[in-house]
Amino acid sequence: xxxxxxxxxLTHKDLRVITRFGREFGDEVGMVPAFPTEYAQLQQEYPxxxxxxxxxxxxxxxxxxxxxxxxxxxxxxxxxxxAYLPGAIAKGPFLIGFQExxxxxELRREPVIHVDMEHPRVSLSEGExxxxxxxxxxxxxxxxxxxxxxxxxxxxxxxxxxxxxxALGLIQPIGMDVKLDDAHGVNLTGLHAIDRxxxxxxxxxxxxxxxxxxxxxxxxxxxxxxxxxxxxxxxxQRRLREQDGVATSxxxx
Numbered sequence: 001x002x003x004x005x006x007x008x009x010l011t012h013k014d015l016r017v018i019t020r021f022g023r024e025f026g027d028e029v030g031m032v033p034a035f036p037t038e039y040a041q042l043q044q045e046y047p048x049x050x051x052x053x054x055x056x057x058x059x060x061x062x063x064x065x066x067x068x069x070x071x072x073x074x075x076x077x078x079x080x081x082x083a084y085l086p087g088a089i090a091k092g093p094f095l096i097g098f099q100e101x102x103x104x105x106e107l108r109r110e111p112v113i114h115v116d117m118e119h120p121r122v123s124l125s126e127g128e129x130x131x132x133x134x135x136x137x138x139x140x141x142x143x144x145x146x147x148x149x150x151x152x153x154x155x156x157x158x159x160x161x162x163x164x165x166x167a168l169g170l171i172q173p174i175g176m177d178v179k180l181d182d183a184h185g186v187n188l189t190g191l192h193a194i195d196r197x198x199x200x201x202x203x204x205x206x207x208x209x210x211x212x213x214x215x216x217x218x219x220x221x222x223x224x225x226x227x228x229x230x231x232x233x234x235x236x237q238r239r240l241r242e243q244d245g246v247a248t249s250x251x252x253x
Contacts, residue, residue: 017092018120031065048064048225
């Protein structure tokens with residue numbers, strides 16, 4: 001169970017964070033949240049889809065990591081095989097919370113960093129130091145602050161962006177029967193994507209409104225990310241061949 005604490009350089013002066021990857025750190029996941037502030041980087045490596053939250057009915061975007069539940073095709077032998085690490089993974093045990101602070105006589109809710117002390121990456125003996133010996137922010141913590149700021153801004157931007165996409169009918173369900181070889185295939189359900197034809201058919205006023213808000217670029221980045229499905233399929237096929245090869249060797253033995 002998570003145990004969040006407000007991060008400070010006295011209580012957590014010896015805190016370190018393990019940054020290698022593996023099942024033991026919860027990295028074997030089939031998808032992770034994707035935020036509009038990182039679409040430009042994500043679309044170079046991952047396919048990005050929409051999913052509808054069952055409780056709120058709102059859309060969220062996710063970066064697809066595998067073709068089956070709990071499968072991460074970017075993870076292999078403790079390494080993450082992509083040039084860009086999604087913010088949802090890069091943030092590690094940290095998240096942004098809010099604390100009421102009185103600033104210039106006014107009570108405000110200010111963002112503050114919390115750390116999950118039960119997270120498997122948290123350590124006192126190995127990994128990246130969070131604070132410098134004199135108490136200042138380490139380069140690693142500075143990076144985490146940038147990641148968390150991007151996530152916070154992305155959540156805020158995404159709500160308005162996705163609502164506008166939905167209002168224009170651009171978000172449509174997508175079903176994919178992926179044929180991997182003669183013996184293997186997967187069926188992906190519950191995913192939505194930008195409908196390319198509906199986007200192309202928008203009138204000038206709607207396109208201008210999206211462009212002014214900065215959301216038209218997001219739609220095109222989401223469409224561009226779809227080419228990464230080929231990468232996932234190729235990696236899945238490679239691993240299936242490896243598994244078949246091992247099974248054949250075991251039967252021969």
